[in-house]
Amino acid sequence: MKEVTPEELSKRVEVERIKDASNYLRGTLVESLHNPLTGALAEPDTQLCKFHGIYQQDDRDIRDERRKQKLEPHYQFMVRVRVPGGVCTPQQWLQVDRIANTWCNRTIRLTTRQAYQFHGIIKRDLKTTMAEINAALLDTIAACGDVNRNVMCNVNPEQSRLHEEVHEYTRRISEHLTPRTTAYHEIWLDKELVATSRKDEEPIYGKHYLPRKFKTAVAIPPSNDVDIFANDLGFIAIAEHDRLAGFNVTVGGGMGMTHGEPETYPRLADVLGFCPKEKTLQVAEEIVKIQRDFGDRTNRKHARFKYTIDDRGIDWLRFELNQRLGWNLEPPRPYIFEDSGDRYGWVEGQGGLWFHTLFIQNGRILDTDDYPMMTGLREIAKVHDGDFRLTGNQNLVIGRVSAKKKPAIDKLLKKYKLADTHHQTGLRLNSMACVAFPTCALAMAESERYLPTLLDKLDAVMKDAGLEHDPIVIRMTGCPNGCARPFLGEIGFVGKAPGKYNLYLGAGFFGQRLNKMYRENIGEEQILAELTPMIHRYAAEREPGEKFGDFVIRAGYVKPVLQGREFHA
Secondary structure, eight states: OOOOOHHHHHTSOHHHHHHHTSTTTTTTHHHHHTOTTOSSOOHHHHHHHHHTTEEEEEOGGGHHHHHHTTOOOOEEEEEEEBOGGGEEOHHHHHHHHHHHHHHSSSOEEEOTTSOEEEEEEOHHHHHHHHHHHHHTTOBOTTSSSSSBOOOEEOOOGGGHHHHHHHHHHHHHHHHHTSOOOSHHHHHHHOOOOOOTTSOOOOTTTOTTOOSSOBOEEEEOTTBOTTOGGGSSEEEEEEEETTEEEEEEEEEOOBOOOOTTOTTOOOBOOEEEEEEEGGGHHHHHHHHHHHHHHHSOSSOGGGOSHHHHHHHHOHHHHHHHHHHHHTSOOBOOOOOOOOBSSOOOEEEEOGGGOEEEEEOOGGGEEOEETTEEHHHHHHHHHHHOOSEEEEOTTSOEEEEEEOTTTHHHHHHHHHHTTOTTTTOSOHHHHTEEEOOOTTTOTTOSSOOTTTHHHHHHHHHHHHHHTTOTTOOOOEEEESSTTOTTOGGGOSEEEEEEETTEEEEEEOOOTTSOSBOEEEEEEEOHHHHHHHHHHHHHHHHHHOOTTOOHHHHHHHTTSSOOBOSGGGTTO
């Protein structure tokens, strides 16, 4: 990689200059953590801490009241824990539970990228929390920031023998693309500081890392529960005789956009070609390096890999990649996706092991007076001898349950009211929402706190239409940044203002097509007025096997969107 001149650096966005001066992500984080006069970090450090898996936030519900009292915002921190492929041990689950109930807000959140999130940590507890996470043999480095983030993997329990091999590649991709700076261990784990005579090196990223975040996923057909086409980089597992042969490589997916700026748009990834499994890490590294070298560092809104590809063309990318590899990707191999959801309840896998998938509404795990979910999962973890698997749909799989342990776990599922989580409506079981208010700084409208209420009303419509158990992918976010992948929802809601959403329709059931805006800036009354007759018409006029997203296109409500540049057309 070439050196960046001071003149070139001056033309870049401020975050680039912060990275340049950070000494490989150190900045003044140590000084910020020890400053007792504020609950916040210094401004440049709020950017650098993301690379360490931390977001500084404040409680927006009480922001105005604190301002009236002439108090600074109620600063707190969200910490995201990487879980490559979404698999952890029962012992790690117990540690996550303990951390959540000791230093956080007594909840665990399962993200749409198979990671844990802790919320409500105050600054004085931040370093202790980070140390406890690492003591559980988990980490947070690169869970956020301008690097490759948590690598997702299909949890497909029906193909656990194949999954085991694919998951190992997921782990290796994650490890290979993890930043090499020792700053993380120095700051949070009190490891010995790097001597001034020795320099950190980032052989993949360089000192400026990537222009923007970079997301990678691995899918095992026929399930696309990781939404492979929403990722910058994807690997679709291709099996031969039930063994992994290699991967179809996908590039250029991304969900984020900005309201009112048509030059920004969500984009589906392209299938670039096939690579043998033994060359997976080389392909991953060179694709990341291409984005490092050619991504836009002058405009954050134009800095994702999808724009690099659209600006230069997919043929340019294929040529550039093949040149760097020293060999050519093969033509893509056949594969079929059938859905993007989870399979709930008990499923028997290979070797007599069992898997039980729980529906976790919007990924939030907590205890309430009538539903002790967190306690129930804690008790299960104490007796479980398999693993826990976080799905890309914010749900939880109690995995690799032995026949010997299954009766005991079944008993605990019933005792703590977890056994029937999958007896929900088809709409709710295929729903996702981002956190939004009160902590996300980007939120324009409610999401996690509101979607269950809206679903109550839409479920009544679905039941009246005879569709109570029919699956429809429905997703909501509080802003257009796209964390819950709303643009891949057959019904998608994106926050525009408090109580107001843009309504999108027509995405593909297994993530193969974007949706399109149908109504702009509408509230609940109009949402129900628009969707109620549409749902009833779907019930009356759908063809055998026709999904809702396909129907609204056939019925003329919206046009199909297969390319990002068609999204606003």
